[in-house]
Amino acid sequence: MASVLVVEDDQFVRSALIRHLTEASHTVRSVGTALEALREVAHLRFDVVILDLGLPDLDGAEALKMLRGITDVPVIIATARDDETEIVRLLNDGADDYLTKPFSVEHLSARMAAVLRRARSAAGEAPPSREIRVGGLAIDPLRRQAVLDGNALDLTRREFDLLAFLAGRPGVVVSRKELLAEVWQQSYGDDQTIDVHLSWLRRKLGETAARPRYLHTLRGVGVKLEPPVEHLERRP
Secondary structure, three states: OOEEEEEOOOHHHHHHHHHHHHHOOOEEEEEOOHHHHHHHHHHOOOOEEEEEOOOOOOOHHHHHHHHHHHOOOOEEEEEOOOOHHHHHHHHHOOOOEEEEOOOOHHHHHHHHHHHHHHHHHHHHOOOOOOOEEEOOEEEEOOOOEEEEOOEEOOOOHHHHHHHHHHHOOOOOOEOHHHHHHHOOOOOOOOHHHHHHHHHHHHHHOOOOOOOOOOEEEEOOOEEEEOOOHHHHHHOO
């Protein structure tokens, strides 16, 4: 059972979500505007927020940024928009998942379960205490900080989790299925989500898929992180 905040201005959709979630034994509160959602999150604890983008007072994308300024509660975007660029932007701004309307209650339940598993796993598992070093990368799991050649990297939560997981297995090819299971805590999902986060990481590591330094993709197999050639050549 989870405490859920539904942020949806369409009364028909809102009532259907409340009914379904309540029948699934979740505790549900609902609001129809972004400002009401911010007030709810500021005063009450929720396990997950389902956020519509087409709100009457403020675009949901802006509401997401404001939510991220005051809470780390998992947010699932519910939207009729299916533009890839916007979806990527929402994930980059802190969304944990998204659903394109119309969606089934079974699909929503599966996505919610996956998001809640990830959140509870992160809260219940202590990160490794040792610093991870790969080439010029230094990753501190306890402080959740990553440094490249002496410069701090500005990483989102998911980017850091993905980088730390791969860096903890240097030179090992990790399949997308394993990344979904270990980093996203999902048994299935869209490869696009992984590709998007890998693309962001590459940009912040100063590389591209065509000219990789740390992150190497093996088509049809998986991805691995290893020291760049210049670091290997310096070894005695």
